[in-house]
Amino acid sequence: MVRCSDRALLAALEERGPARATQLAAELDAHPITVTQRCDALQSRGHVRRISTDVFGITEDGRAYLASIE
Template sequence: MLLGILDERGAVETTALASAVDAHPMTVATKCHELQAAGHVRQVSGGVYSITDTGEKHLAALSEH
């Protein structure tokens, strides 16, 4: 879900992501760190993330299922 939002919107702050998915900002920040560790997102600046090429491929693979 977060990858889809980042794919649609580009770079997004964790607070805006949290609002979009109706989750606590700390929960979203933790998930973004996990996605970053997996190479799916990159941190653009403090609290702002964007999807990577790897993340786009992962999102496409998820959409196929």
């Protein structure tokens, strides 16, 4: 099981591009609500943007943050 960490979420979004919370949850072996909550937290810091109700994408700030934590 992959933890639903900031790093894991941002890396998945960096690799695949914008994705639905359910797709990310399946990839990260996490619950969709957990993914949505983590994405909302990342959005509040400017690392992720909500594209639609359940689709998230990484921002330039998110890419920089990901590079700093890898």
